[in-house]
Amino acid sequence: xxxxxxxxxxxxxxxxxxxxxxxxxxxxxxxxxxxxxxxxxxxxxxxxxxxxxxxxxxxxxxxxxxxxxxxxxxxxxxxxxxxxxxxxxxxxxxxxxxxxxxxxxxxxxxxxxxxxxxxxxxxxxxxxxxxxxxxxxxxxxxxxxxxxxxxxxxxxxxxxxxxxxxxxxxxxxxxxxxxxxxxxxxxxxxxxxxxxxxxxxxxxxxxxxxxxxxxxxxxxxxxxxxxxxxxxxxxxxxxxxxxxxxxxxxxxxxxxxxxxxxxxxxxxxxxxxxxxxxxxxxxxxxxxx
Amino acid sequence: xxxxxxxxxxxxxxxxxxxxxxxxxxxxxxxxxxxxxxxxxxxxxxxxxxxxxxxxxxxxxxxxxxxxxxxxxxxxxxxxxxxxxxxxxxxxxxxxxxxxxxxxxxxxxxxxxxxxxxxxxxxxxxxxxxxxxxxxxxxxxxxxxxxxxxxxxxxxxxxxxxxxxxxxxxxxxxxxxxxxxxxxxxxxxxxxxxxxxxxxxxxxxxx
Numbered sequence: 305x306x307x308x309x310x311x312x313x314x315x316x317x318x319x320x321x322x323x324x325x326x327x328x329x330x331x332x333x334x335x336x337x338x339x340x341x342x343x344x345x346x347x348x349x350x351x352x353x354x355x356x357x358x359x360x361x362x363x364x365x366x367x368x369x370x371x372x373x374x375x376x377x378x379x380x381x382x383x384x385x386x387x388x389x390x391x392x393x394x395x396x397x398x399x400x401x402x403x404x405x406x407x408x409x410x411x412x413x414x415x416x417x418x419x420x421x422x423x424x425x426x427x428x429x430x431x432x433x434x435x436x437x438x439x440x441x442x443x444x445x446x447x448x449x450x451x452x453x454x455x456x457x458x459x460x461x462x463x464x465x466x467x468x469x470x471x472x473x474x475x476x477x478x479x480x481x482x483x484x485x486x487x488x489x490x491x492x493x494x495x496x497x498x499x500x501x502x503x504x505x506x507x508x509x510x511x512x513x514x515x516x517x518x519x520x521x522x523x524x525x526x527x528x529x530x531x532x533x534x535x536x537x538x539x540x541x542x543x544x545x546x547x548x549x550x551x552x553x554x555x556x557x558x559x560x561x562x563x564x565x566x567x568x569x570x571x572x573x574x575x576x577x578x579x580x581x582x583x584x585x586x587x588x589x590x591x592x593x
Numbered sequence: 594x595x596x597x598x599x600x601x602x603x604x605x606x607x608x609x610x611x612x613x614x615x616x617x618x619x620x621x622x623x624x625x626x627x628x629x630x631x632x633x634x635x636x637x638x639x640x641x642x643x644x645x646x647x648x649x650x651x652x653x654x655x656x657x658x659x660x661x662x663x664x665x666x667x668x669x670x671x672x673x674x675x676x677x678x679x680x681x682x683x684x685x686x687x688x689x690x691x692x693x694x695x696x697x698x699x700x701x702x703x704x705x706x707x708x709x710x711x712x713x714x715x716x717x718x719x720x721x722x723x724x725x726x727x728x729x730x731x732x733x734x735x736x737x738x739x740x741x742x743x744x745x746x747x748x749x750x751x752x753x754x755x756x757x758x759x760x761x762x763x764x765x766x767x768x769x770x771x772x773x774x775x776x777x778x779x780x781x782x783x784x785x786x787x788x789x790x791x792x793x794x795x796x797x798x799x800x
Contacts, residue, residue, distance in 0.1 A: 305716065305717060305756055306712065306714050306715070306716045306738075306756075306757055307714060307715045307716065307717075307735065308714070309714050309715065344781070347781070349714070349715055371607070374607065374608065374611060375611050375614075376611075376615070377611070378611075378612055378615070378778065378779060378780070378781050378782075378784060378785060379737070379779055379780075379781055380737060380739070380776070380779045397605060397640070398606070398607060399607060400605075400607045400608055400611065401605075402605055402608060402640075402739075402776075402779060403739075422642060422645075422687070423641065423642070423645065424640065424641050424642075425640060425641045425642050425675075425741075426711055426741055427640070427711045427713060427739040427740060427741065428640060428641070469711050469713065469739075470711075470713060498705075498709050498710075499709055500709045500711070500713050500714070501709075523709065523713065523714060524714070554715040554735040556734070556735060556781070556782070556783065558782070591782065593616070593782055593785045593786055593789060
């Protein structure tokens with residue numbers, strides 16, 4: 305059975321990973337290759353890397369950065385930031401990207417999208433929509449010009465017509481706001497489009513990811529900020545989700561946190577005193593591949 | 594041991610090299626005849642469209658040397674994703690295109706049902722045929738899939754399957770030819786184990 309994916313999004317600004325808050329404020333996190341290496345080891349299902357400076361500066365996300373990051377990554381990497389040509393895509397793929405994310409701007413360049421799909425296959429092309437809710441309506445936000453691009457419905461229709469592989473919905477209003485994934489938006493998008501949908505924006509803890517996964521039509525739930533600064537954030541989130549109900553996610557990482565219980569923020573709760581007194585050491589054998 | 598990843602401009606060769614180098618193997622990414630001649634094992638990657646892949650193989654005059662080494666000399670080969678699909682007789686992707694015809698199979702679109710196409714994400718497999726590729730890998734292990742077309746092969750060649758609306762071929766094996774629809778290089782520990790198993794097979798069968 306196909307599992308729903310738990311995806312980490314890494315936002316790049318000035319060639320380092322940052323936490324983004326409301327598309328306006330940014331907190332530095334650190335080096336991309338280190339973030340990727342840890343996420344991979346903790347059992348993430350996929351990693352999306354987005355350079356938010358690239359389009360503005362009319363450059364492509366640094367291929368050196370991607371090459372370095374991909375060396376210790378054995379899960380799929382999707383890369384976005386300033387992609388304008390077939391050559392850009394080729395460049396990223398040969399440096400370790402598995403698929404590319406193209407911002408919704410390019411839906412108005414059908415020849416480019418069509419060529420990209422026919423050269424690299426649908427599975428390689430992801431379209432990212434930055435979505436904002438205005439007067440109860442979901443619209444596509446143009447972050448370059450700080451204006452509204454068009455209706456989300458129209459954008460989804462175009463993406464489907466161009467036969468792209470996947471859609472990443474990035475909720476601008478909830479970016480870094482810790483308000484949880486927007487389930488209403490998820491319902492609208494999944495009932496409208498038959499493409500695999502990934503939702504990003506607002507997830508602050510494992511409970512929010514679990515709430516997202518409860519929509520069985522969502523292909524993936526994503527989080528960015530939440531995965532940083534916590535050891536084993538991925539293993540713990542997956543263990544939490546698995547524990548609540550046996551939801552269809554993959555949880556095969558080496559360290560599983562099976563014997564632990566958590567609060568809703570995913571913090572490990574103290575184990576029973578009697579149990580602890582019997583427990584001297586728990587040895588985690590090294591994984592042999 | 595010399596491993597050549599066939600470079601025919603259709604794939605994530607870098608990812609495969611990364612995975613094999615993690616396992617401690619040096620690999621060469623090349624489409625050079627001499628390199629293929631000297632290789633102990635070949636890896637045929639592939640991401641993209643079927644007709645483009647066959648076109649590139651023809652353009653680089655790779656079909657004859659590959660056939661000579663894989664079919665006649667029985668050199669072990671691992672096809673991945675599109676690298677598995679082109680082993681078939683033909684594909685109906687975009688236009689009907691002939692494949693390498695090493696495996697009696699056809700490539701067709703996954704029937705569109707309620708489910709989204711492409712079939713993307715982590716799916717569990719069922720091992721059908723106990724072969725060297727799945728040593729220490731049990732049924733229900735997850736691998737990463739990303740494809741819209743599927744490989745319709747004969748039962749005797751199928752080594753594992755997965756479920757997506759219907760049964761889908763996840764991997765095949767025929768003598769020295771191994772191939773997977775999923776991406777072992779992108780399937781974390783399970784994928785690395787599978788690659789390790791392939792390399793162990795090569796090591797054991799070296800002449």
